[in-house]
Amino acid sequence: MSLTDKDKAAVKALWAKISKSADAIGADALSRMLSVYPQTKTYFSHWPDLSPGSAPVKAHGKKVMGGVALAVSKIDDLTNGLLELSERHAFQMRVDPANFKILSHCILVVVATMFPKDFTPEAHVALDKFLSAAALALSERYR
Amino acid sequence: MVEWSDFERATIQDIFGKMDYDDVGPAALSRCLVVYPWTQRYFGGFGNLYNAAAIASNPMVAAHGKVVLRGLDRAVRNMDDIKGTYAELSVLHSEKLHVDPDNFKLLADCLTIVVAARMGKDFTGEVQAAFQKFLAVVVSSLGRQYH
Secondary structure: OOOOHHHHHHHHHHHHHHHHHHHHHHHHHHHHHHHHOHHHHHHHOOOOOOOOOOHHHHHHHHHHHHHHHHHHHOOOOHHHHOHHHHHHHHHHHOOOOHHHHHHHHHHHHHHHHHOOOOOOHHHHHHHHHHHHHHHHHHOOOOO | OOOOOHHHHHHHHHHHHHOOHHHHHHHHHHHHHHHOHHHHHHHHHHOOOOOHHHHHHOHHHHHHHHHHHHHHHHHHHOHHHHHHHOHHHHHHHHHHOOOOOHHHHHHHHHHHHHHHHHHHHHOOHHHHHHHHHHHHHHHHHHHOOOO
16 A cells, blocks of 8 residues: 555645644644543653643644654655654654554544545545555564 | 443534534545545445545445434434444344445544544544544444354
């Protein structure tokens, strides 16, 4: 299920529309993930405040979307483009890769709530494929 | 038996009470056929599913989307025994329709996205959690009679 040229074009077109709201998307997606999938809180036990919209959640949401922006810019070679991030997730953070799917789903939901007209079925499939491909690249260094 | 909090019960009744089934059903099913194209395997007799535009305007897809949502309504009205309510439908999906139960989750995710798009910021994290819990129970019940 690799990204076709059509997928890449659709992702870039959608990203152009949503990227100025990247910080808000990241904060909302992360907040949602922590409340809808409480098991994900286990990775953030070192934060003083895990409530939706808290400072650590907002800051981290921004960071995550920075990663997504990087992935968009490296869409033609995600494996190499995300290698360093993969090493950090694999060796430092040791995030179980199953969680990438969970966060991806939350990103899709947030984009749907914020951009209902732009998030057509075609945009949805392209973004879903892209986030899956990015997650795969992020898992590259795990074992 | 599934335990529902007051918030969860109220949220489900509210969402489905305000929902236009004839809009959301077709939107969710057609989105599923586009986002997860392998699900088209169950709709061989539905005519043109060649691209997203064809799927969106296909009258058989629209009609079936409505059937699916009306089926979901039964769970909305019987939240304390979704398992029992869907026993027959589960047998049907297994023995007659031969649907891989993994597909139920795919359609559920598309329904979540469609409802999120319609509700906008009212689709908060808490509402999402309740909605997904409800759909998870539905998905589990529909898969229960497979053998």
